Each structure stands twice: as structure tokens, then as C-alpha cells.
Amino acid sequence: MKDFAGKVAFITGGGSGAGLGQAKVFSEAGCKVVIADIRQDHLDEAMAWFREKKADVHAIRMDLTNREEYAAAADEVEKVYGEPPQLLINTAGVNAFGPAEASTFEDFDWVIGVDLFGVINGLVTFVPRMIKAGKGGYIATVASMSGFMASPTCTPYSVAKAGVVSLMECYYQALKPYGIGVSCLCPGGIKSNIAESALTRPEHLANTGYNTNEKTMAAERNIYHTVGLDPVDLAKILKKGIEEEQLYILPVDNPEEMMRNTLERFINYATPEGTRKQEELAAQRREGMNQPGGANPFAEAHEAGWGKARPDITWVKDDR
């Protein structure tokens, strides 16, 4: 997709961080933008910004894990703009950190519910409407580098994002005949509010095995705001990837090297010799990170208890 002028764009998580950056960039490119978000305060703040710019932006408060609310939001888009979106961007997401072995069912249900099923809900709701409208279009989803990494300290997130990667490649192939392009953006870090994820966690899924409190949230926020990309810069990278109809968009200097390392890990783990080689590589990486003055932006956060198990879970080894 190269021409964005006059197109309706529906952006989940559009009230904050990466989604808000996308709303700004695609509105600037001429889209009529719908921002959908569970947090009314994020929507209010975003809308105040867009009103000042006199941009054509419409806000919908919704929980994307609720399929009825999703369908109602899709109806609202058609009522307001007379057609379904031609650009769907699935960006909303949450994260939670703690050892895999401390995870509760609720940790999995919540994170996979939002990060994977939220995207599935978007696709099942909008794809038939987009196909029936017959105008083609584009679907982009924000996964994460975690989708390629299998992290033992944010396992539900890694699992959800790996699922999103596969999901988008399936849809990339399936939607070609309809003139609907697909991209999957896989960032490493973003200056955003994702450290506040726990604030939107529903009461019935509140039981977590992870240590999450104001201190860990502040420490996590500090990491993203130190190492993360600016949301508008990231949205410009996404726009370029959409223009070039590229399936995987990796905002790093050397995407090929990153993918080669990922695939090499799979190849190594497929043989006994490779497994030993991979374990050595992992040990070297840990060693490098633990050296005094070594580049470990996570040390301070770990000090605050971020990434650890809930304090009353005493059977988890805490020597990672």
C-alpha cells in the first residue's frame, strides 16, 4: 500500500506508545484514523492532541479481548466513515515479567488473551468485512523480537508474540488473492507506557506468580525509556515497510543478521553438538552481561525485584 490519503485506519492500542505514534504518522499521511483502546485516559489525552491539530481522528473505548465489544467497534467504524477500514493495525499489547515456572493460569490467560487472541479477534472481525468491501487493503500487527527469542522470564509474552509471527505469515499468504497486504513489525524496545500494563489487568485474572508492584513498574519503564525507540520514528519505519509490502519489519541495523542468529539457535538445538554449542553461547552472553561495567540495562531493574517471582513463592531459584 503506497497511497494512504482518504483511507480509514483502525489502530488498536492507539491511545498510547507505538499505537499513538502510528495514529500520528498515518493521520499525517491523510488517513481517517480510529484509535481503539481500553484506557479512557489514554484516549482522552490522545484526542486532545489530535483536536488541536484538527486531525480526522475518532476514538473508541473497547477491550479487544471482548468479541462483542470488537464487533460493536467495527459497526461504529462503518457508521462513522461509511466503510470498514482499509488499514488495520493491531498494536495493543500488554506484558508481564517473572520466571516461567512461577506463571499462573491467569498470567497465561491474560497475556495470551490480549497479545495473541486480541489480534485474532481483530482478524476474524475485520477480514471478512474488508474482503466484502472489495477495496483491498493492508493489515499490520505489532509482534516483538520476543516472538523470536523464547524468553524464560516473559514466557506468556514470548509465546503470544511467536504465535502472532506465525499468524501473520499465514494471513500474508491467505490474503494475497484479495489484494490485502500483511506486515508484522517486530521491535526490540519502545519508549511507551507498557510498564503500566498491570493497570489494565482484569480482576478475574489478577492472580499472578510474578513480582509486580510500583517499584518494578518504575524500573521497567526506565528500561524502555532508556533503550527504546521513539514511537513516531517506529511508526515511520512501519509505514515504509507497508509501502514496500514487507512481511517482517525488524527495526534494527542488520535484520538479516538478527534472523540468521534466530534460525541458527533452532538449528543448533536440533543436534547434540549444536545444543552444547548453543549452551556455551548462552553462558558467554550471561558472563558478558554480568561483568562490572558490562552493558546490562536490566541490572537496576533486577535490583528492584523486576522479573522475579511473587515474594511468597519461595521454591523458585533466584540465581539467574
Ligand code: NAI
Ligand atoms: P503502551 O502501553 O504504551 O500501549 C499499548 C496500549 O494498548 C495502551 O494504551 C493500552 O491501554 C492498550 N491496551 C492494553 N490492553 C488492551 C485491551 N485489552 N484492549 C484494548 N486496548 C488495550 O505500550 P506499547 O509499548 O506502545 O505497546 C504496543 C505494542 O508494542 C504491544 O503489542 C507491545 O507488545 C509491542 N512491543 C512493545 C515493546 C516495548 O518495548 N514497549 C517492544 C516490542 C513490542
